[in-house]
Amino acid sequence: xxxIVDHEKQxxxxxxxxxxxxxxxxxxxxxxxxVAEEAKMSVGSMRHYFSTQxxxxxxxxxxxxxxxxxxxxxxxxxxxPLMDMKKILTEILPMDEERKIEMEVWLAFNTKAxxxxxxxxxxxxxxxxxxxxxxxxxxxxxNLGFTHSKMNIELExxxxxxxxxxxxxxxxxxxxxxPPSLIEAVVIYHLESICK
Amino acid sequence: xxxIVDHEKQxxxxxxxxxxxxxxxxxxxxxxxxVAEEAKMSVGSMRHYFSTQxxxxxxxxxxxxxxxxxxxxxxxxxxxPLMDMKKILTEILPMDEERKIEMEVWLAFNTKAxxxxxxxxxxxxxxxxxxxxxxxxxxxxxNLGFTHSKMNIELExxxxxxxxxxxxxxxxxxxxxxPPSLIEAVVIYHLESICK
Amino acid sequence: xxxIVDHEKQxxxxxxxxxxxxxxxxxxxxxxxxVAEEAKMSVGSMRHYFSTQxxxxxxxxxxxxxxxxxxxxxxxxxxxPLMDMKKILTEILPMDEERKIEMEVWLAFNTKAxxxxxxxxxxxxxxxxxxxxxxxxxxxxxNLGFTHSKMNIELExxxxxxxxxxxxxxxxxxxxxxPPSLIEAVVIYHLESICK
Amino acid sequence: xxxIVDHEKQxxxxxxxxxxxxxxxxxxxxxxxxVAEEAKMSVGSMRHYFSTQxxxxxxxxxxxxxxxxxxxxxxxxxxxPLMDMKKILTEILPMDEERKIEMEVWLAFNTKAxxxxxxxxxxxxxxxxxxxxxxxxxxxxxNLGFTHSKMNIELExxxxxxxxxxxxxxxxxxxxxxPPSLIEAVVIYHLESICK
DNA sequence: GATGAATGAGTTTTCATTCAT
DNA sequence: AATGAATGAAAACTCATTCAT
Numbered sequence: 151x152x153x154i155v156d157h158e159k160q161x162x163x164x165x166x167x168x169x170x171x172x173x174x175x176x177x178x179x180x181x182x183x184x185v186a187e188e189a190k191m192s193v194g195s196m197r198h199y200f201s202t203q204x205x206x207x208x209x210x211x212x213x214x215x216x217x218x219x220x221x222x223x224x225x226x227x228x229x230x231p232l233m234d235m236k237k238i239l240t241e242i243l244p245m246d247e248e249r250k251i252e253m254e255v256w257l258a259f260n261t262k263a264x265x266x267x268x269x270x271x272x273x274x275x276x277x278x279x280x281x282x283x284x285x286x287x288x289x290x291x292x293n294l295g296f297t298h299s300k301m302n303i304e305l306e307x308x309x310x311x312x313x314x315x316x317x318x319x320x321x322x323x324x325x326x327x328x329p330p331s332l333i334e335a336v337v338i339y340h341l342e343s344i345c346k
Numbered sequence: 347x348x349x350i351v352d353h354e355k356q357x358x359x360x361x362x363x364x365x366x367x368x369x370x371x372x373x374x375x376x377x378x379x380x381v382a383e384e385a386k387m388s389v390g391s392m393r394h395y396f397s398t399q400x401x402x403x404x405x406x407x408x409x410x411x412x413x414x415x416x417x418x419x420x421x422x423x424x425x426x427p428l429m430d431m432k433k434i435l436t437e438i439l440p441m442d443e444e445r446k447i448e449m450e451v452w453l454a455f456n457t458k459a460x461x462x463x464x465x466x467x468x469x470x471x472x473x474x475x476x477x478x479x480x481x482x483x484x485x486x487x488x489n490l491g492f493t494h495s496k497m498n499i500e501l502e503x504x505x506x507x508x509x510x511x512x513x514x515x516x517x518x519x520x521x522x523x524x525p526p527s528l529i530e531a532v533v534i535y536h537l538e539s540i541c542k
Numbered sequence: 543x544x545x546i547v548d549h550e551k552q553x554x555x556x557x558x559x560x561x562x563x564x565x566x567x568x569x570x571x572x573x574x575x576x577v578a579e580e581a582k583m584s585v586g587s588m589r590h591y592f593s594t595q596x597x598x599x600x601x602x603x604x605x606x607x608x609x610x611x612x613x614x615x616x617x618x619x620x621x622x623p624l625m626d627m628k629k630i631l632t633e634i635l636p637m638d639e640e641r642k643i644e645m646e647v648w649l650a651f652n653t654k655a656x657x658x659x660x661x662x663x664x665x666x667x668x669x670x671x672x673x674x675x676x677x678x679x680x681x682x683x684x685n686l687g688f689t690h691s692k693m694n695i696e697l698e699x700x701x702x703x704x705x706x707x708x709x710x711x712x713x714x715x716x717x718x719x720x721p722p723s724l725i726e727a728v729v730i731y732h733l734e735s736i737c738k
Numbered sequence: 739x740x741x742i743v744d745h746e747k748q749x750x751x752x753x754x755x756x757x758x759x760x761x762x763x764x765x766x767x768x769x770x771x772x773v774a775e776e777a778k779m780s781v782g783s784m785r786h787y788f789s790t791q792x793x794x795x796x797x798x799x800x801x802x803x804x805x806x807x808x809x810x811x812x813x814x815x816x817x818x819p820l821m822d823m824k825k826i827l828t829e830i831l832p833m834d835e836e837r838k839i840e841m842e843v844w845l846a847f848n849t850k851a852x853x854x855x856x857x858x859x860x861x862x863x864x865x866x867x868x869x870x871x872x873x874x875x876x877x878x879x880x881n882l883g884f885t886h887s888k889m890n891i892e893l894e895x896x897x898x899x900x901x902x903x904x905x906x907x908x909x910x911x912x913x914x915x916x917p918p919s920l921i922e923a924v925v926i927y928h929l930e931s932i933c934k
Numbered sequence: 935g936a937t938g939a940a941t942g943a944g945t946t947t948t949c950a951t952t953c954a955t
Numbered sequence: 956a957a958t959g960a961a962t963g964a965a966a967a968c969t970c971a972t973t974c975a976t
Binding site: 781789790 | 966967968969
């Protein structure tokens with residue numbers, strides 16, 4: 151019997167090492183060698199789990215979305231509707247160190263995806279999924295009768311989606327000028343602004 | 347001083363070649379050699395203008411902001427105040443091919459700036475300048491008495507700033523789903539929403 | 543001794559997998575991993591049969607000669623002497639797919655043997671054995687009184703040997719230009735030419 | 739003005755270094771690194787002349803044929819026809835150290851060409867050119883009335899061609915058993931055998 | 935000032951072999 | 956006996972930078 155290793159576990163371990171390198175040194179420095187070193191593994195061993203750098207990248211990028219999805223699915227909705235909505239939105243915002251790391255990594259991959267075909271489809275898929283989630287929220291608010299009746303739903307969706315991504319960007323780029331508390335305040339301010 | 351002009355011209359030429367490579371192949375591919383080739387210049391010649399890759403990058407990143415600033419300064423304000431404001435805001439949004447290129451390049455550099463100290467300060471400077479510009483706009487609207495009197499100016503600034511960057515991001519990432527017309531519609535919708 | 547048989551069977555299986563890889567992808571691609579994969583065996587298991595790549599190579603090379611020898615020993619000689627001789631000679635010529643494979647593999651190993659000491663001695667041994675076989679044939683023809691009496695036996699031997707290897711080479715290299723039928727015709731033509 | 743380097747000269751220098759490595763250590767060891775070292779050049783510099791290993795190989799293989807062709811074109815034909823023919827044939831046989839090296843390198847490349855598409859076409863081209871040369875020789879002998887009138891020209895061509903390649907093979911493989919003197923003797927013996 | 939040559943350290947990837955189970 | 960994991964060395968190739976002309 152060979153040594154039994156949990157492949158999925160190892161892959162996640164390597165993906166997280168990839169994240170750390172990206173955040174510390176940037177995408178360009180996320181070399182196979184550096185990642186292996188960060189994961190305290192030999193480059194040769196790494197090849198058991200990812201045979202190419204591209205595989206490592208797509209898996210690492212995908213893991214970000216998996217983590218976020220799992221957290222959203224685990225959420226309990228029992229408070230006032232507006233607060234429940236805020237709960238969901240702040241899952242994709244850099245509200246704490248864990249989320250900030252995920253968002254930074256996501257931004258790095260997403261920027262790379264603009265020119266890297268192998269990452270492009272995942273980027274597009276997540277764009278659509280996020281938009282679908284935002285759409286659900288806005289529709290729910292509208293159907294619950296919370297919002298102004300004259301509002302343009304389509305534009306409200308785009309506005310909210312852009313606002314969320316803009317806040318995430320600012321929270322990553324200038325965490326001192328856009329701290330979690332301010333992010334939250336803006337989100338609440340916005341949600342209230344579209345309600346009666 | 348014709349020499350100086352030539353020198354500056356050559357540097358801009360190289361910076362624009364850098365932009366093209368970044369947009370076509372991504373940041374990682376913006377190597378000295380590729381840029382020289384794109385600019386139809388020898389690697390050796392390039393050294394007369396930029397002695398290191400880092401210099402090339404900072405100059406190229408800076409040129410983006412110069413271009414945008416120049417365009418904003420050249421604007422004529424003679425229409426209704428709301429439209430004038432929209433005019434300014436759309437200068438930093440991917441409304442046409444030229445602006446889209448600038449924004450894409452800016453995003454690439456800005457993402458790299460998260461981990462590259464030599465680009466960091468420019469990124470921060472521009473963040474502050476943009477925020478100052480947005481602040482001016484919101485204050486002007488407030489002082490002109492256009493806005494609701496109960497609005498929270500600070501939060502409105504952050505909201506507008508995040509919205510703009512979010513729209514820019516979406517316009518770059520999914521140009522078909524967030525075309526210039528939609529960007530403009532959302533901006534107008536937002537400006538109107540904060541007015542009486 | 544069933545164990546021994548199994549062991550030998552497995553080694554032959556692996557040697558044949560080696561042949562297939564060499565013919566398909568060339569000597570450089572005949573890596574341990576590729577051979578194991580081709581034989582549908584794990585790299586680890588392979589080590590029970592061959593502890594080094596070198597062992598695998600020498601065994602695989604040797605198996606070619608064993609196969610040819612066995613076939614020659616199994617031949618029935620009952621026709622006209624000239625045809626019996628042709629029979630022997632065509633066993634070492636690429637007259638059908640099986641022989642062609644053997645010859646190709648042999649050429650690959652033999653070429654490698656020029657610089658690889660571990661394969662060298664086998665190459666030399668086979669060179670001598672083949673020469674001995676050719677010598678027997680020529681001597682037999684001479685002693686049977688078939689050949690011209692003034693012929694130079696030593697040179698005839700070298701000529702026939704070189705001719706055979708040259709035909710084999712051409713049959714491998716350009717199978718469409720030197721098909722089995724042409725090979726046979728040349729061999730018969732040559733044998734007849736040295737007879738009265 | 740940049741440093742002026744004779745590109746063609748450098749490429750030949752590298753090709754010859756490749757030959758030396760192939761003869762000393764075999765095809766598998768003809769790595770970019772080893773060749774660079776043999777040519778006393780850095781790997782990086784080598785890339786100015788050959789950007790891939792494949793380019794190096796095709797050039798090196800081609801150089802063998804160029805050398806042989808040039809030597810044949812430089813030959814003076816003024817002796818007895820039979821000796822002139824022998825002169826041509828021995829140019830492609832390992833009659834001295836220089837020719838032996840060329841033939842060994844050629845054999846290595848030719849064997850690799852069986853599975854390497856990038857070398858295949860050159861191998862085939864040379865096969866045809868050599869056959870054309872042999873055809874000329876046999877035809878010339880026939881037309882001069884030297885040969886037996888009943889001989890089969892087509893088979894004689896194939897026989898001579900195979901004989902030459904077989905002798906080359908043996909001269910490379912077992913230079914002590916098939917020295918230049920014996921090669922020459924067999925060639926002359928063969929040529930005389932087909933003459934009246 | 936211009937330019938191509940040169941180089942050593944870097945990259946991803948592949949390898950034969952050893953090891954633990 | 957069997958097998959997958961582990962690893963360090965080596966492969967091809969790329970790079971920013973320096974240098975000579």
